[in-house]
Amino acid sequence: MHMIQTHERPSSNDYVVLLPAREAAKVQLMLPLAAAIARQQNGQVVILGVVVVPHDQPLSDGMLETRQVRADYDQAADFSTFQVPIRTVITVAHDLTDGIRTSAEEQGANLILLGWPAQQSSSERLFGPPIDNLLRHPPCDVVVLRLHDEQTWRRVLLPVRGGPHTPLACDIAMALAEHHDASISVLYATNPRMPDDASVRASLQSLRSMPRVTRWLERSIPAEQAILAEDPDHQAIVLGVTGRRGDPEAPIGPLADRILRQSDSTIVLVRHRMAQSEELAQQIWQQNRDLSATVDRWFAENTFSSHEYDDLQRLFAHKQQQGVTISLALPTLNEEATIGEIIGQLQEHLVANVPLLDEIVLIDSGSHDRTREIAAAHGVPVYLHQEILSQYGAFAGKGEALWKSLYVLQGDIIAWCDTDIKNFHPRFVYGIVGPLLRERRLVYSKGFYRRPIQFGERIAATGGGRVTELNARPLLNLFYPELSGMLQPLSGEYAGRRSALEEVPFFTGYGVETGMLIDLLERHGLNALAQVDLMERIHRNQELVPLSKMAFAITQVVIQRMEQRQRVSLLEPVNQTMKLITQREDGGFSLELREIRDHERPPMARIPEYRRLRGLPPEPAG
Template sequence: MLDEMQLGRSKTAARRRPARKILVPALSCDPGEPLIPLAHSLSEGRQVLVLGIVPVEANHSLSEAAAQTQELRTKLRQSVADLGGRLWPKIVASHHPEYEITAFIAEQNIDLMVLPWLNRPSIYKSMVEAVLERAACNVVVLQGSPPKPKGDVLIVLRPGPDSELALRLGLNLTRSGDHTITTLRPTGMADVELDENATLGLEQVLQHLPQVQDAVLLADDPSQAILEQAEHFDLVIVGASDHSNDSGVTIDQITQRLLDDSPCPVMITRAQTQPALAPRSDLTGLEAISILVDKWFAENTFRASEFDELQRLLERKKSLGVTISLALPALNEEETVGNVIETIQRALMTEVPLLDEIVLIDSNSVDHTREIARNLGIPVYIHQEILPQYGPRKGKGEALWKSLYVTQGDIVLWIDTDIVNIHPRFVYGLIGPLLHRPSLMFIKGFYLRPIRVGKTIQAGGGGRVTELTARPLLNLFYPALSGLIQPLSGEYGGRRLALEQVPFSSGYGVEIGLLIDILERFGLDAIGQVDLIRRVHHNQPLAALSMMAFAVIQTVIRKLDHRYGLQLLRDVNRAMKLIRHEDKRFFLKVEELAERQRPPMSSLTEYQARFKRNF
């Protein structure tokens, strides 16, 4: 029933929000082939539509364009399908083709348009300028030959959405071909102190793109300096204008100079015009972080089903020579822990030996959790008894931190033991990306979160702390992590070489703390996420979620203290008053919820001795 409900919602959403498309106007005055291959290289999988256009001068009758229309239709029928596009049945002849194009963009939900730049009749030039100014979509205009599958690309970055689009599309080219990217940020000698708001977003993006070479260009004549640099590249990508001056110019001086004199092809980008919500100078550059997040989301989001051929996964593991440990944190999980262990043990140790060990890290359960695990033949540890010289602490993070000490694997994974619908994909879905992507250091699971309330299942519940606390905090202070669908999920893991180098929050802050520390130490591209499809678990009471949110907030404040040299956490109250209601009266219960932190495991002499390594 749940799947039918979800399917119904999906179909409804599909009707309301059609798939985005790319438009390639094919012009009768353009003797070349339509720019379909370029559109595909920029498309990120979107459909490419080709619309035939015959511009007609105002002093000529539209009927005079009949022959041109027929010729263009014949030409496009022969070429578009071979190039992988879809030809729109109607060829448009018009005195004002810009109006036809803008209407088509709205009707067909066009996201990006790709046009050639031709030094042709004035009607064509005025059409391109009008489209650049009015089109309700992103626009690319190419002067010169389309880029080859391999080459050196120079992206000129200036404040404003046009340059943000230039960077985004330049990165798309690298995914579809073998291109090297260099970014150049020009400024006049009189403007050496770059505006902080204008550069903040781009700085955040570029520091997470080590494959991009970045430079700031200081010159009395930036246009001439860019032209000199262009001699060393196969393509220049530049925003149509610098929006930081709010001049309203469609193509500014630097871009026009490149169009006139560039020694190599030039690709102009014009971002879709949005209603101004605030002065542009307040927003300039800050939106550029979405480029980084969108790129990461596309490249670092996986599906568990990609890795369900377990024998192939085992062959990959053997070829790499790595070992894998699964640690199961538990506290009073006697109802579910046995099924979790048996399911994973049978599928991933007995049938296909992907896992080298499974251990239970118990937090002093008072039920039969440990007994059940021992009877199934796996090692059982009580985390308060591991490394006792450092003192016992309560909390899930403490159990995860100490699991690094008692496990042996090169890859260490954790899944919660309260999963009702346990399936091997909860583990092999985490293993797959780490085996196939050497640059990944950390992988998070995400899933649909229906929750069990009594004997019924409610679709779409759960994740309340994530949506009301964790994701807003990440969007505010760590926007590079804003693409994580479920940053607090309990199914995740990583490479020991990374996990042993970062601190662990002792309580509920461990998940968000690990994400932030992995980001800051290894970069965004070291983090991945995988769709584990669906997870059913028992719902927690609101008071427990309140305490979890309290710990998450403390953890983020601690990370901000460390980043900015502050001492906010020292001065805040870390005791939480919980409101209780019994016997027709309200009262307050005080819980001490100081979210403490353990140092990187690699800093412990005991750990160094156990693994016989110096750090």
């Protein structure tokens, strides 16, 4: 490529607006706008003529055409009337886009102003190769103006959302409004189904004092609807190219594309060329915004109420349609005060009246009271988890009991329900299996509820779930924000499809629920998980020391999963012990060193005995 210039390169302190235009009519139409932008920045305009030589010819063949373009520029109107420095430059290139891009670099351009004849658009594409390419990979800021015949502007519409193109859009709107002696209407539209960023809204308030802004419009409807509704009252719309996440190679985003196709106004598209640090910050911001919207949508679509499944006959019909069996495991440790009532209600309502449950099994962890005897008297099979798959040993903890229950239960859907519930209702079971029976896409359903807390003889309406709110949910929000909409990740009532549960590992203690949620999320995705409102749950509240141990174990599980995801080591053996603070009878305090560690059981489907029992082929060696 060879550059022919009429003047020297401008100093690096000048703001340069590069205007690619050869035809006199285009120069006449675009130059006043280019000058307005340059004047606002105390800069100058460089009018660029690109002489394109076919690829099979040498660039020197462009000499005669270059002379003609130079002569055309010499005969152009007097540029002194625009009150900004204006120069002309001619470049010879094999490709129009390359000529513009190279000239932008050599001239130190801050902004390229491109004109787009609207009549040249088609249903397949709005622009053409030069504009498309420059918008995809801009060498500097790019502004594209849909060309109309000279018209009077009274109002300019400026939609804003605080994205990376907003500052440039504001500058262009002010420059063009000043040139046309027009007013500016700032439009802030929020989709009611999408999260609104309060900090962005607050930062945009400063635009109210921007020169020529006479109206501030807020609309709680999608941006496209809001813009098109205001379109008839405005002669021009200044719009960022908007997000292009669906097709990163698209020159503009879907919103800008639809506005261009549906509006008859003058459209000014702006594309800010971001530095690498800006690109990274924008990507992170967009990812967080997308994730927040994803979680909000999940919360709306995958949060159910147990009342939706109060019609047990209808629920049973769903079960028959799926052709599945359902097993319920009741993990226990010294629950003689509640286990009889729980089993009695389940047998009456979910077995005798409506055969929703095919199997109820008690998985005991070594109760010293009459828990096992009460269950046996109700005809419920009783297992000690220490005796199931004993060849693999036994660990203490609820997670160990749940893992081993997969071996003895027969159902296609497995449900678990805590047994210390004082206000038990069958909805604690049919509520968690309901989504799985109605929605085949779901693999896991978890309960949540209001949790009163008991202080002596007094019961407060709220305050339960202390480890959930102070430990589990903050950790998940930090490291697994996809699960930030899960109201009670530690609840003891949940159900899942065997096909999913047998493929995830189980932590043996307090971390079983957290580990299961994370692993199911990563294997099946957020949309395969559901949560169900089970109303109110009253149970035995624990003292702070046991809760402290629970929180410690849950933190270990989250960090262990982060280690596996990031392939880094964060926990040393010393991190598996905790100094518990206990108060002595004399009022003093002491430190007790306790090892608190959840062991991780492999997926049950990896156990040879389980595979034989379920009729699965042996796993391949290695």
